[in-house]
Structures are given as C-alpha cells and as structure tokens.
Amino acid sequence: HIQYPMRYAAAHGFAEIQTWPLEASGKDLSIIKNQTDGPVSLFVHGSREDFMGIWNPHSNTGTAHFARYNELPAKKIWSWGVDADGLDWRDALSDDNSAYAEVQGGLFRNQETYSFLQPRQHIGFSEYWMPVREIGGISRANLAGAVNLERKNDSLLISLNVNQKFFGATLRLLDGNKELFSERRELQPEKTWTKAMRLPDSNRKYTFELKNRDGAVVLKQTENEYAWMDDSQIKLGPQANYVIPPEKFRTEDDWLQTGDTQELNGDKLAAMATYKKALQRFPTSFALHKASGRILCSLQRFEEARDLLAAAQARNTTDGELSYYLGMALEGVGKDSDALDAYEAAARMPQYRASAALRIAQWNARQGNFREAENFVAVSLAAAPDDLRALEMQVALDGALGDAQAEKKQAELLLRRFPLSAFLREEAGVPDLAHLAADPSRVLNIAAQYARLGLFAKAVNVLARDYPGVPSDQHEPGVRPPQENPLVVYLLGYCHEKLGESGASDYARASKLSTLYVFPSTSEERAALEAALRFNDKDVTAHSLLGTWFFARAKSADALREWQAASELHARIPALDASLGWALLHEKRDTASALTAFENGIATDPRNELNYSGATATMAILGKSAAQRVKVLERFPDLTTMPVPLVYELALNRAEAGDFSGAISLFQNRFFGREEGGLNVRQVWIEVRLMEMLALAKSGRCGEALAEAKTIGQPMEGLPFTQNGLEPFLNSPRTDYLLAQAYDSCGEKTESLTRFKKVAADTELSNLSLAADSAKRLDSYDRNKWTELLESGLAKAEEQSSRGNSKAWWTYLAASLRMSLGQNELGQTALRDVFLLPDTRMAHHLARLALVGNLNLP
Template identity: 45%
Template sequence: MRLAATILILLLLPSPWLHAQTRVWQGELPLATSDEGPPNENPPFDIFATDRFVYPYSMREDVRSSETVHNWRAVFLENEYIKCTVLPDLGGHIYTCIDKLNGQPMFYANPTLKKALIGYRGAWSAFGVEFNFPVSHNWVSLSPVDYAFSSAADGSASVTVGNRDRVYGMEWTVQLILRPGSTVLEERVTLTNRSDLRHRFYWWNNAGVQVWDDSKIWYPTPFTAAHGFADVDTWPVNAKGVDLSLVANHKDGPVSRFVYGSREPFMGIYHPHTDAGVVHYANYSDLPAKKIWSWGEDAAGLAWRKALSDNDSAYAEVQAGLFRNQETYGFLEPQQVIRFSEYWMPVRHIGGISSGNLNGVVYLSRKADANGKIALTAAFNTNRKVQHARIAILDGGKAVFEEVASLDPAKTWSHTLNDLPSDRSYTFLLEDDNKAVLLKHTEGVYDWTPRDEVKTGPQVAHKPDLDTAAGLLEQGTNEELQGNLLAARKTYQRGLAAYPVSLEFLKAEGRLDVNLFRFEEASNFLKQVEDRATWDGETRYYRGIAERALGHPREARTEFEAAYRDPSYRVAGGLMLAELLAQQHDVHGALEVLAKACPEASIASSSQRCSEDIVALKRSAGQTDEARSLAGTLLETYPTDAFLQHELVRLGSPNPGLDRYLGSDVDRILALVVQYDRLGLYADSLALLSRHYPAASADETEPDAVPPSQNPLLAYYRGYCREQLGESGRADYQAASKMSLRYSFPSRAETIPVLRAALASNAADASAHFLLGSLWFSKGIIEPAEDEWRRAAALRADIPTLDASLGRALLQINQQPAEAAAVFRHGFQVDASNPALYIGMDKAMQQMGKPATQRVAMLERFPKHVDMPAELVRALVDALRENGQSDQADALLAEHFLPRKEGAPPLEPKANAKPKKAD
C-alpha cells in the first residue's frame, strides 16, 4: 500500500502550471513489476502455431511470482483538469489519467504491474490503456515502443507513441493531445502499412477501468453479440434476466460482449462508489465497434483479482475497434494509411451517463413521487467553458425549464424538476449563445436498429463450401485474415488442383507465395494471370517483387512500371519502381517517379516511406537544404520517425539520443539498413552497421535483446554492404560466424542475399547455414530448411536450439520419431536446459511405443536448478500417471499449479495463474 500511496501522490502533486497552458515532460514512475525469466530461446515458428503467430519475436512465458520495483520512464501530460502518465517502455500504455477536479483516476492505475500469460507473446499485465494493432494484446504490449512529446503554438501539448512490428513491418502511432481549457483527451490514431505486401490487421483500443460492485457500464445498445457472432442477446438485461450493466451481477464468469444494433458514438463506466467515471467517444463512421470485458466474480474457478493485482482490485475493459468483433480482420494494402481520432473524458458528480459528445456528458434520472408523478434530475459535465449557454428541458417541443448559464468544467450543472407527468419523455437541450446545438438527448431515444429487425439467440454459423471454387477461395482468404498463411497456401493449392486455370486461385497463390519467399513459383503463377488479365496492376506489382527478389531487375522494372500506371497501385508501384531505379544509381529518375507517385504537396498524407526516400535521395543528390527542410517539416507529422531523425543527423543536426534508441533494439538498426540498401545507399548502411552504440537499460530493451556489437545478423549485413561498395566483407562474415546465435530469428527477405553472400565467401560457415535454414523454415519451406540445418550441425555441434527445431520438424512434419529422437539426444549434450528437447523427446518416445518408465526417467533429467515450464510439468505428470505413480503426479501438480474448482478448465501454473481471455 505504501507504493500505491506514493504513486498517487506523484500523480496528484500540484504544480505552478496548474492554471497555465498544457505542459508535457519526461520523468520516472516507480512501479512494482513481476519478474520474468529469460524468453523462450526456441524460435516460435508459424508452422507449429494454431492461432497466435509470433515469429520473429520470442515468447515471454517465464513469469515469476516475485516482484521488483522498476523506475519506468514516464511522460507526463497535463493541463488544468487532467494529468496523464504514459509509459513508453510498456507498450506505450497510458498508465492512467487523473481527473484533477476530484482526484479520481480515469483508467486502471494498478499499483503493481502483475504479469500473467495473456498477451500474444505470453506476458501481459492489466493497467491503463493498451493500443492493439494489428492483433490484440499485441506483440509489444509490455515492450519498449517509439515515443516523442512536444508543445504546440496553440497551447496544446502531446505525447506520441508507436511501433513498427517485426512480423508484418506495419506501424501504428497514437498522438495523445491535451488542450488548454478542455477535459478531453484526444487520441489521433494512424495505422500504416509501410511494407511491400498486404497484411491482415485490426485496431482495438483497450482501456482498463477500475470497478467496484456498484459500478455500472453505460453501453448504449439494445443488443450485444458474442465472440465469433455465436449469439445475439439483449442488453442491459440479458435473456436470463440478469442486468449485466451492473458489475455486481457478473457472477457467472467473464462477460465479453460486442455492441450490436447501435450507431451511438459513446460508451462509459460510472462508479457510485466514487461518484465519477469515464466516457469514450468516437465518430461512428470512423470507429463503430465497441466491446465490454469483465472477468466476473470468479472466472473459471480462479481468483483472478489475486492473479492480476496485489490489492484485490477489480477492473473492466472498455474497448473500441474498427471491425465488429475481434475475430474480424481486414487487409491493409501496401502503403495504405488509415487515420481517425477517438476521445476520452472524465465525468463526475452526475450519477450516470445518458449521452455524451465532445461538448460534455449528460445524465437524466427519474425518481417517483408519492403522488404518481416524477422528479426529473438533469446533470451535466461540460468539457470546456461555455459562456451564456442556453439549457432547456423539453416536453416535446415545449420547454418546461429554461435558463442561461455560464458553464465551467470545474462545476457540475444540475437541476431537478418536480411533479412532472411520468408518461412523457423529456429532452435535455444545450445551445451556445448563437443557438448552435451543443448536446441534445431525449430519454430512451438512441440511434438503434429497430428491435423487430434483430434476431436474438444463437446465430447461424456460415462455413465455406469447400467443394466449390468460391468456398475454397473464401476459406483461403479467411485463413490469411487469421494469420495462418501456411494453411491458406494449402487451401489455394487444393483450389488450383481442382481449378488449374482459375485466375482467382492463380493470383491468390502467387500473391501469397511472394509473402512466403517462394519467388519462382510466385512469378510463374502471376505470369499466367498477367497474360490474361492484362489490366490488373496488383498482379504486376506482386510479380515485380518476385522478379526483384530473383535478381531480375529488368523484369522487375517492367512490372513496377505497369503497376505504377494502375491508379490503385500508383503509390506502392511508384515507390518500388523508384527504389529499384535508385539502387541502379538513377537517383534523378527515382526522384522524378516519387514526385509523381507521392507529390510533396500532399506528402504529409501520403506514404511515409515515400517521404523518407525523397529526403534520403535528395541528400544523396546534394540537395541538402531541400532535404533538411523537408525532413524537419515531416517530423512534425511523424515525430517518432527514426529514419527522418537519422537523415537530419547525416545532414549535420546532432541528436545525442538517437544512437541509444537504435542500439536498444537491433531491429531498429536493420530497418534503416534495409531501407538504405534498397536505395543503393550502402555507405549509409555501413555507417549504421559500424557504429558503436551506447548501452541502454534493461527496461528500455526487449528481454531477449542482443547488443548490436554481438549480433551476427548485423555483422553479416555489414560484410554484405562492404561487398556492395567494392570492398571485402570476409572479416565481417568471419566475425559473424563466431557470435552467439541465441535469439537470432531472421525474417526479412532481404536477409536471403546477405546470407548467400556470406556462404559464397565461406561455404563452411555453420552460422550462416543455420540462419538461412531458420529463415526458410519460418516460411514453411521445409526441405531446404532441414538441409541447411543439417549442414550447420555437421559443421558445428554446439548451436543452441538447432536440435530442438530440427527434431521437432522431423517429428511433427516428417513423421520420423526415431530420427527425431536421435537429434533430441544430441541436443541434450548441447543445451541440457532447453525444455523443448525434453517435450519433443517425450512425444517421440510415445510414438515409438517406449514404456512410461523410460519417459519418466528422461523427463526427470531436466536440470533441477531451472524452472520447469508448465508444458513440461504436464508431460511429466502424464508419464508418472501412466507409470502408476499417481501420488508423485499429484505432488508435482500441487507444487507447480494452483488448485482449481471441480469442473474448472485445465490447471494454470502458480506464477502465471489467470484464465485465458477470448480476444
């Protein structure tokens, strides 16, 4: 409790700026945080996944029950009414915003960041506001992200957070803005696909809000839908007669419902416990979807409050998204950008939430009189000062109350009318002194779908007819949208087998093969489409990528030129064409194409990568003043853009923090290197790859971070860039071959020629063979991957994770348990503490019919000084039971797992105890 009190004091400390303009500054926030062991060293290849596709990130599954206080970097954003805290090293979460008028937190300010295995990569914690793109509880929910902060000439201040993911190379940014005199926190969201390929995505803004039993969810909808649209139910009282808007009624486990049949733009939670709450607002056309999540009283037999907090606090989640539910994804096309805003506002002393917009929030409540009439109370929080506002209560078109008042966020306006007829609906009307309507709400009147048009109860589940071409295409598309690209490829192959001349299947397969590094096959399929659908710019675009990867620049140029002429691919095709020209030293031609594809007049709303390329090419062409001016202007739009920041450094503007930022995540360096390489600016890449980067603190890095000086991929790229500049890369390749390969998960197509160049220099480079094998295997290219891994194993016997990965491939894909067991046995000599070896060996022994006694003996050889992961515990428990050692199995369960109620789901490890969420 002492730490919680300290946090509250820090957040509420008054400042001399209390009545001045908004301000923003960086500091620290001490928070007790769950300890973690090292991330899983084994690459989480997609081919072994079912629903969460993580590669090239590592899995963070070793969450401990112990805690340590961390002084997290924090950015504070404050005006007269609100003080917000943003944590850039924890996914960019808003930790909370304090309503300074009543001292209440808008969002769940969990005093302990208590982790559980909920996130996309495992570790996750419940607090504040989480930004989810392109998946929920995303890859970097507890990782450092990019950030910047600034003040503007209009008196506002902002914090920008964002991230470019390693899986798809797409980027999100959220600019959080406070303006002087306003209680509204604005989120300006930008979602960008700056990669070459289309990728699946969605956006869900997830705000945790602390709740008590009397907290009420104000969810303006008559109906809600379940996950997967499995059923539609009534709201707030469901088909069982339970009012789910009241948190105290969440007794039957989690409540997870999506809005249905409503176009209302607001939602919120109000707490009689504190007489305060929070409201979310977004234009329906921008952000239509809403979701409420609550764990319920005793979720799945597990005390979730203890699992997620140290003070038994409860929270609910208020979520807003682009699509109707969290099973629905869309495709974001290459260079496509989506922008929208959403808003948060505190409410206090009004008792509830009837309606709200950016001008304020109103609550209309009734109380029956003894004489059968009602007392109607209207209470209103304004979000800014409004002089000479006209407030009226209407009965139809007739005003039963009217006054002119000056409204102030610091004062709640309210009025009670007595002796009103109970059979009438009353309207609250707020106008400014020019009679412009600021807010109007009639009791019970909302923008809802008529009830007789909605079918409640179980919904019909549609399944594609896989005996038809349309059904197979639908199935493949759905699999792509769920991130299961390898399953989608099998579906498209099935379609091609049945319909070998189908343009749709040829295009789908070819486009997907580009994504999966099967460039020759992709080019062949797409050429068949191109010969018939001569108008299709998308086909030309993707075939151009395949031809470029195959080392055919002339063919690639022809394809990109055709794509560039298609309006739908003007920007993406023009960008690829320009980068190809630049790589061939035609800087003038590249700039000419970029000027047409993404002209400077609209560059701030065009492709961000276009903008970066223009700056770099102008600098390289000697147009330094133009490059400097453009980069400075663009940074106002893209304040977290490391490429533009680096360009300004190259142009002579010092930036002492940039090297620390880049050095804290090798992937940030590689992202810049790949972009410079595409422009033929290998000297810029080499400078980045040769630099000494200062060490960042552990909290500023991914837990599996390898320092740049020790990262083999950087060294391989360095040698490659030297060769492109006419120098020898042999020394760099040799240095790379001697570096540790732990947590080296290559994923970029650009890494293929780099590793091939290293092998051309030294065919006996085991590290290059191993990394190339991992790259192939990450895309489901099995035989070449296994060949490379075998070459690596023959050259070097001590590569960590090689035996675990190769053994698993032999066991699960090749169906060769004996061969897999031999590989696992070798792995025990190399890395005896790798759980994947024991789990794999156990499965191999089962398939070979080995007795349980041998399996128990093998599993019990796992080192005692290493924490045994849950999957390995379960394997040993099963083997013990099969061997007749039930008492030992029960003791092992009691040691590692929390007790569960009868009929509850499978056991969870003590350190990670928390039921899974359905999102």
C-alpha cells in the same frame, strides 16, 4: 454497471442475437454481479448511438467512451464474470481481487471481421475516453460532457459532468416543447452540477438540454430515448450466417474466402497451404493463381510465385496488382529486365503507380542511374504525395547526386512532418543512437533501405557504428546491441563486398555472435547469410540463421539442409536442436531423428522448453512409456524453476506412470499464474487426484479410494489454488465419469449408476465420448441413437479441428469419437496427430491415456 445504449446484443461471429440487459434466463447482465455463468463478451446490435460507458456505484465513478457512429460504429463489452473462474481471474489480475471490464470500440460489427488496408491507404477515426464521477450513472455522453437522468419517486434528478468550461451555459428541462426549468450559469469540469425537479406528470418523458453561450445545443437527452432500430428489424436467436463447408464440398469462392481470412489474421503459411489445395481442385482459376502468387511473394518464395503469376498475367495483362507482384517475383529470382517490364506495366495502372515507380527507382539507383531514379520517385510522389518511403528515397538520392546541402535541408524539413523517421534522422546527420541501439532491426531496416538504392557506403556507416548501451527497460529482454547482433555484422560484410572490399573480418566476427532472439526476415539478410556461406561454408551461425529464414517460409527442406549442416559441424547454438527436432517431427514425420535432436537439445540447451515438450510429444507417438517420458522431463536443470507448462506435463506424466506422490509434490511451493486460453492449475490438480483415486480403486484399495473421492475437492494447506475455484472441475462430466468408474470397481453400484446416468445425459460435443461410454452401462442403452449422435459429433469435431483455436483439443475429440464408433485404427492415427499440435486443455495427456487404453477411456 454496464451502461450501453442497447436493447440487443450479438454474440461473437454474429452467431446469435439476444436481448439486453435481460438475457433468456432473466438475469440482468448489465450488473456484473449477475454474470454468474462465466464471461460476458457481446457486441452492441440495433443501436446507432455514439457513446457507451461503465459505472461503479460503490465509488460513484465511471468511464464513458465517445466516437461518432459514422466513424467507429461497433461497440463491445467484455467482463470475466463472477463464476469461480472469473473470480480466480480477479486474483490473477489484481492485487486486491478487484474486477475490470473492457469497453471496446471498432470499425466492424465484431472481432472476427477484418479488412485489408493497402499500402499508402489509411483510415482515420477519433475516439474519446472520459472520466465520469458523482452523477450516479451515464444516460448520455459526448464531447461536451456526461449527464445522468434518474427518477426518484415523482422527481427527476439531473446530474452533469462537463468536459470543458462553459461560460454562460443554459441548462433546461423540457416537457416536449414546454420549458419546465431554465438556468444560465458557468460550468466547470471539476464541479458536478445537479438538479432535482418535481415532475408534473410522472408518466411522461422529459428532456434535458445543455446549450453553450451561443445558444447551440451541445448535449441533449430525453429519458430512455436512443437511436435504436425498430424491434421489427431484429431477429432474435441464432443467425443464418454462411458457414464455409468442409474441404471436399467447397466452391472456388469458399477457398478464396478461407485463404483471405487466413491472410487477414496474419497466418500466411496457412493461407499458402489453402491456396495450394484450392489450385489442385480448381487448376485453371485465375483468382486462385493471383492469390497464391501474392502470398508466395509475401513469403519471398519468388520461384514458385513467378510461374503462377506469369500464367495469370498471360490471361490478363491489364491487372496492375498482378503485374506488380510478378515484378517482385522476377526481381526475386534475378530476372531484373523482365521485372522492369512488369513494374512498368503496373505503373501504368493508377492503383499501383506509386509502388511500381518506387521499385523502378530502386532498380535504376542500383545501376547508378540516380537521376533517372529521382525522376521515378517524382512519379511515385505525384501519385502518393505523402508517402514517407518515397520522400526518404528522394532525400537519399539528392545525396547520391552530390547535393549534400539539399539532402540535409530536405531531411530536416521532412522531420517536422515525420519526426519518427529514423531514416530521415540519419539523412539529417542526427541519428538517434539510443533509439537505434535498443533494437537491431531498426539498424537493419535503415541499412536495407540504402542497400536497395545501391548506397552501400551509407549502409556500412550505419552498420559499423559502435552503438551505446541502453537501460534494460528500453529494449526487449535478451536483445543485444546492434554491434553484437550477427545479422547486423553479416550484412556489414555483405555491403563491404558490394563495395569491392573484403567482408572476411565481418563474417568471421558474426560467426562468433549469439543467435538468441535473432530472427532473419528480409531478402537482404538472406543474401548476406548466403554470401557469408560462400566465403566459409563451415560457418555454423550462418547455416543456423539461414535455416531459420527458410523455416519461417515453410521451406522445410532448405531449412533442414542448413540446420543439419550446422549440426554436423557440432554447433552448440541455442535452439538449433529444438528447431531441427521440430522440423523433423512436423515436416518430415521422422520421429526417431526428431527425438534424437530434442535429446541433443536438452544436453546443449537445457532450459529450452521446446526440447522437452517436443521430446515428450515424440515419445508419445513412438509409444514410449510414461516412466521414460518422466526421465526426460526430469533432466530439466532445476525443477523449482521449471516453466509452469512443463510442471503440468511432468505432473501428468508422473501420474500416468503411477507416481502420484511425485506428481503432487510438484504443486508445492510454486506460483501458478493464469494465461488467457491456457490451462488452469486446478484442472491438472483434480486430474492427478482422480487418477490416484481410480488407481487405488482398481488395485482393490477401496477404503483409500472412496475416502479420496469424498475429499478430492477439499482445500489443502500450502496450496492456495485449492481454496477456491475447484467447482467447475469437480462438477465436470469427466470427474463424474472417473468417480463412477471408481465406485463401480469398489462395488458401489448405486452411486456408480447415478453418476453414469448423469454423464450420459450430457451430450454436449466435448463430453460426447464419455456420455456414450456411460450410456453403454445403462439398461436403456440404444445403440442406433448413440451411433447417430456419435457420427454427428464426429463431423462437427473434425470441422472444428480444421479451424483456428484449440486444434489439439478438437483433434483429440474427433479421435475419441472414432474410437467410440469402433473405428480403432483411424482413431489411433488421429490420436497420434494430437501430439503434432500445440497442447490445449490437456489434449496431449488425454490422447496418451486413450492410446494405452488406460482408465478405460473411450
């Protein structure tokens, strides 16, 4: 039972408000067994209560959550529900088919709402999770305990768990101000207190009260009374939320909000593209220049950022944020003196004084002006006394000034405040070698901090160590120790060069190390890779890693230059050809070269899933046949260990090629896991069976086809996933549509028309193309009505395709709607665009069918 103190609940995105616990159809959603329509994902609305909880009546146990409303106001419940898919998730997520629900708290009213937390800012809140047992439910919970008030005929059963010992506690039951019961006793967390009270008037509400020995009320609850908003303040149904319009109708603020949201979601490349488009529409916008420059700095695209930020600063020289990012951009392009001017301007503004002063300190330290650097660190600490990075720099500068004793002592003192600082442990002379060995990025981070201060000898000490091995459960799979990480060794060579020494041996050693799970990200790592290539421009490892650095910042031309250089040197580097193919396909739209790269990747890196998915997507764009795609997929070294997404792809492609027995064989002797938002094996299974049935019908083998139609949903021996959970896919409009086609081909006109009518009646956006094609087969077909529906659906689908999730699916829907409207050329172009997006909901398969006109799909 979901025991949240609310009468109303909000949907995701605050799109709609509904009653709770009874929803529109009368189902009580607080009881999980009633959630028969799928997952329940709702947010508390209209309640200012501090607690929520969930209760299992079978075990008489539960969990309560408490957080003060003024600190953490939002509450959410998530449950998988008890429809076929929800029950399947129980099997996937547990060993005993048990369910779970998520009791979530948050700062904002829903999961779609975010805010920026700037460097050196923090938000503090406390939340408490409390076990509850043997009290029958949760009427109220706080730090003192949890109480349940339950009516039984004309009696009130009071049950209490406490979270701490109470000596001399007072328990009372009140009727208004009139005391009906009072008891003084000791309470302990391990014991449940219960009391059944006969009520003088069952129509009145009664209040339970718990006081501590000092007489302070620590827990109080009146039956069914909570801090709820008045009903008059609640608007049920769809909410009037502002929706950002399509691009051609957006205002400057719309563009800024879109980019801002993308940044908040961590999608920096999308934000960069958004701001770039916006500047084309509003080229004089100060806010867009600033936002675009900021995101470009974040992506270390300093050359482009410099011009945008300089233009903006010319309009407002008092903007500290603008000056700070301009300093970063100028420093990034080697204009140190100009960068210093910008940082000094930023440091004059309170909000950026701490950050800018640190940048100035680093610049001075790199010039050898350690005393001046220390002065600026002091300025930074005056503005932000608890900033760890500034304190770490202060310690390192003590050592640079020759006071090793002060350096060590201060590091030891600070470690008491910041025990997780690997840099301070280094400065104190007690590095945690096992901790550093588990993740080379920790070593790289410490070395980079030293390098930014010009302390290259200290960086060398960290980078040159022979770190111990650590157990496999203490590091990420496939990650090698730091001394076997090429970035660590390249940076070591770079630091040796900065000390006037040779980095040749380091560069040579790094070039022979594996690049698996190695992802360069910092300016120091880029500088080290470029230094290695100046030493040896035929270093394929450095070329490959530098290409990765560029591609992560959408600098595709630079990435391709580096990857192609490595490829031309006949490098056999894992993921190189996959990366090259991906860039050629997505950035250059050079499908022929992309396919060559993917096929080379299959030869050199045969277990890399991207080589196969990339090759099949490219082949679909090029119009290659299903049989040709099957041959590529079958190059996987061992089909029994093929990743599940590729199994689905091979099964669907075999079915498209007419090899149904080959497709069905792939489902045997294999475990199909579930992934949230991923493809369900049952959907692929039903699709293959439907395609086989329709192929039989169209080839005149109607007896077999109609027999298949009747048994398509029956369990099959050796295929556990067919035992349950097929209903959502058997009862889908797509299944009805394909069955209708089969019955039509076999002369079963009555059954065919019945199913076409059923499909035509479902005009939900995902099914609209099928509905329109079905309607054409009916005498009641109204062209104008369906044209209007299709055009409206197209606008909605294209808007959805420009947003976040399932872009391939929405792009496919938009393309199919265009085809239904007779816009064949535009539709086919859009169908090919589907293959440039990550596959969702079988969109690639459906787009392939639509492109070749198979199954008479619209």
